[in-house]
Amino acid sequence: MSLDARRAGETLILIGSLVYASSKIWEDTNFRSPHFNSQQYNLWVLTELHLLAGAAVLYILWLSNSLISSKPIHSPASNIETAAPGLASKRPSSPRAPETRDANFKKNAPLLLRRKPDFGFVWMSVPRNYRESSDDGILTGLLFGPLVSSALLYSSLILPLSASPLPSSWRIEAPRLLSNAKGSYSVVEALILSRYNLVDLSNLCSTILLFHVCSSWWYESRYRASGSTLDNERKSVPRSAGKRLSYFMLFALSTTVGMLSIKFALLEFSLGIWQHLSWFEIIVASLFYQCTLYGTVRLAHRGFTLGELGIVGFGGTALFMEFLNVTAARIWPLTTPYIKTYRLPTPLLIFQTALIAGSFLTGFALSPFLILSRNIGQRPVRRMRYPELKLRQRRFLAFGFYVGSFVMTMGLIGMWTYWCLGKRNPWLWVVLYILEGRKKWSRPALLIYWAALGSLSVAGWNRQLARSRRFRAWNNAGENLIVPGSSGASSGPPLVDSNSTAPQSSGNSSDTQTGVGSGSALGLTFPNLPNLSNLPNLPNGVATDLLDAADKHVPTLRLNARRKFFHALTVVMFVPGIAFDPAFTHLSFSVAFALFTFAEYVRYFAIYPFGAAIHLFMNEFLDQKDSGTAILSHFYLLTGCAGSLWLEGSSPLLLFTGILVLGVGDALASIIGKRVGKHRWSPTTNKTLEGSFAFTLSVVISAWLLRLLGLTESFSTLRYTAVIGLSSILEALSDQNDNVTLPLFSFSLLVLVGTS
Template sequence: MDSRRAGESFVLLASLLFGTQKIEQFDTWMAYELYALLLAAAVYLGYTYGTVTDRGALTPKPAPIPPTALQQTKRRSDDKFGFIWMSVPKNYRDSTDDGILTALLLGPLIATALLLCSLDPYPGDGLPAGWAIESPIRLPARNTRAPPPAIALLRGRYNLLSLATFTSAILLLHVCSSRWLENRHVAAGEPTPSSTEAERRSVPRSEGVRGLYFIFFTLGSAASFFLVRIALGLVGIGIWQHLNLFDVIVVAIFYQFTLYVALRMAHRGLTLGELGLVCFGGTAIFMEFLNITIARIWPVTTAYLKTYRLPTPLVVFQTALVAGPFLTGFLIAPMLVLSRHAAQTPVRRQRRLLPSEALRARRRLAFAAAFVALVIIFGPLGLWTRWCLGNRDPWIWVVCWVISRHRRVALLAYWAALGSISVAGWTRQLARSRRMPGPVDAASSTNALFAASNEFLDRAPTLRLNERRKFFHALVVFMFLPGIAFDPAFTHLAFSAAFAAFVFAEYIRYFAIYPLGAAVHRFMNEFLDTKDSGTAILSHFYLLTGCAGALWLEGQVLPTWLLQYTGVLVLGIGDALASIVGKRHGRHVWSPTTTKTLEGSAAFAASVLACAWLLRLLGVVEPFSTVRYVSVIILASVLEALSDQNDNLTLPLYTWSALVIMRVS
């Protein structure tokens, strides 16, 4: 194991170990779950990277290849990489590290931080300080067993932590089973696939056969975990006792389903670490949706409303806005696929179709997809949201809630103006750099705001890729800092709506929906780097999730504001300055296997600390422990430098969790 991987592993293992010791003060069996996970992760690392168990001699020596091809092959075919069952290297994003510890430990670390938040005594209904939102949904009064919302939330977060360790166990089973099967094929002397194929000996080439094997493995592992859970309960072992048998079977099947779907829909877009974290989040949201639905169907017999955040309307809307677009895409998939096929097929190959007829066919497909999507949104999704809101119309509820405060209307206008200026300005910049066909005439713009921004940016130099990407990091600071400061609850809902808009925009781009598909694709293509080499463009999703994570988690029930700014400070300021300073002034790299520099990490830590103290001096956040805050930010800067995972996703979540566990505020 090289120094970079060793440093990243130490940060993640030590952080979760410290959180586990905090949990042990309240629940011994829950701590044992985490200790078992830490031990399993350490054993896996020792087995994988230990020299005694190095099985490199079993691998036939490949033919000599050029140095440039050698680097790419090493990135995608490292025999120490872990794989999901029936997956191959070409399914994953190119990286120097599979991110196995991120997949195994970051989810439990987040759940640990959430549980520690709820274990702190706090009077009232548990709403975060300063959040202008309705009180949490309660079960009917005739359900005499139902506890208060704060107690129900505590039980729900115990359930979440068990869910996190359970999904990590499933992922580890996949990786170990996949490695065991591959080693058997290697020992049998089967030929090594060529480096350009990025295949594995143990995985069939047929996608249908792979899918069938994956289904068998999913059902078998789900049944095995079901029996293990029963056995643990019978012998009095408290591991996973916060998961009932229904939870075990549903989570085991759904989590593995999301692993399979995400790996194929975002082909070459995710590492193993990012895949595990994304699927854990998706499973948690699905379980919240399922538990809310069950509580609405059987309100009297339900023991408590099992959610991982307070069941306010914000959670209901987020479930609809995050899960709804994926459900919509699944239902309109045939029309989306036909639209992409029509866009990729030249007119001369479309039989019996003139160019005008082919264009009309694309228009009809776009109209049909939009119509069915609207039916789904206003039909099942809208009706479910209305049902959960107590038979209140969700659209009217949102309008009334927004106009109930003038600052919300002002924030909407501010975001619209800033977004319009940014899009118009970048359209002009890209046209000037001749990366998009045809110049844009500012004088012809019908919007004075667009024209003014175009005229201003005509005088500015064009930017390189890294500067273009970091511009959006700076943009999130100007957009979201006022929202978090003035109305965090409204910003929570706005983040969810933005996520839904991003999903539909990605549908339009990838499936070339007429008439916007090509324009969206050209615009997004100008901001891609090596981490966006897959079929789906995910960087903007990660940036949004990283900034919104501190609000979406709703962990800080104590009167603290500092933690709510974590994502914006870490990504909008720290990560952006670390990249710019490191590329321009960096001289000392952390490791021979990374380009990250000590100068960039120092800029990250110093800028985040300076901004946090500026917020403190302005009275925006409460007093906090500078020593503890600096300690966490230094750990975050080290993780940013050493990890090859997408730091827009992992870094804010890690930093927020570490700040909670360290009790900075």
């Protein structure tokens, strides 16, 4: 058996955390309720979590053993044609795979061929669908959902029966309750039963994911020849997209039938596993989760690892089940004694569902406008029969998208929100809610504060990046000192516009490297376009000699520092909101997520007239983790900061978890590690001990500073430091996107250990 130290450490942390969560539920909770036996429920929760942890261990052991027993593939760079005939001479059949991918793969082939044999895949997906990483993150996808669910269950089980789970600092309406012939549950009882259901749902999703991976392994082994195969080619997956989709749908239906069979067998043997999931929930959750996995990996091409995909799929499924349960409670209120939502059924949950789920629903409903806009943007003018009509067509499609979004928001989404709020106008509710703060001016002041900081930051960066492109000085490593990271192949998705000569997915042209693409062809005016040396004969009526001289002294930041600037910005922006009005900040985060989603529609599908401008700005902040068609870094950062609020942490200190971990700890760990770090955690990672120490120390000091300012309760420094230290080790060992994993992991452990 062989397992490198980095992955072994990550495995021990994740599995140990899940086992610890199950032991805390079993040993430290004994909720007394006249309606259900919590101790009996806890026994089966313990069994479920231990079975899942055992299955994860067996999978890792089997994988490690099979790799060491199989013949390793070693292919030198000079023998790429031998290992993969036609790789250097043939262009990939998928239009989403740019030509530079071949060159990059050829360059790194020996490394990739050694890494990829242990990667798992969703059924009918191939390696090129996933983000490049050192491992697939299978344990992250399997264990993070159950870990967070267990922490939420534990936090509700330790509450007294008559207590209000809504913190006193949350100024929002009381949670809605149902009472009918089927019974009457208190707020705490309803929340506990809902979270038992959440634990079962997370185990169901993890079981499905593991079934997909194992089935893919088995099916591929039947097609695998005795010789070596390229890691980006799987012989069991047909090249036809139609066949892949049909095979996937058949497999998804078969998997759902298999989950129902398992449920039936558990009932026959009187086993309480999945006892909180109904037959209908198993069918809906199984189909939705699998479609989310496949749809996400296909649409957000190269945007996720398998582990990140598992987290996103489970989060989307949980939100969808909440939407169904809220809707069912409104349509058939007599069928259930409580509303099965995993957070408290307050207007915050209704608005979040409307905003986040509604933004994705709008994208699917208006997909014809989006797809046509992108296709026209990709089409070269010289190939068009009537090139003068191109701009008119793009304007028409943009008008259709904007009008359609308005109709969807005011119509279907607005009516659903109106209905769930008890036939109250949602727009009027929001206006009145803004004016109902601690003082009438407090929430408007927060909105102005956020808008001012965001606008100044974006405008300042846009100014600096646009004007500094005139003075491109290159160091010996070939990195642009004014706009770092723009050398070589671009790290970001392409700008789709009228001058493109072929569909692009990663921006490998020189125009995209400089961040301008062909914005002028879109009919847009940007402050940087007149100043770019690669666009000759453009008039420069804005720049003056004084400004030109000042441009030479524009302060420069490397790509890492520029990205971490936004981490620090989250601290400045959101600490006041979380400290003084967490409920309003909860709602504002949901609004921001919906706006980000629409901005990504506009950017990727080149919606006139803002698509190019958004792309130009976003392209300057991308690293290797944003190599896919979608730009996800800002979604990850927002979700990580908002996660502790959306999960409704029970104490002020918990609410600051995402802000402190990402805005302070992760930013300083990256900067300190790159500048002074010398001792690596393992040969397969560039994370250093110095960076992890800076992570832990900075977060603990920041938490103490908040305590001294009276913004959090008193806490155990030892336990808090232990949790943050373990989180820093996970950040160093894991290759998954830490903007998602770290806040969830830290929040869960802080809930379980109890910091008070």
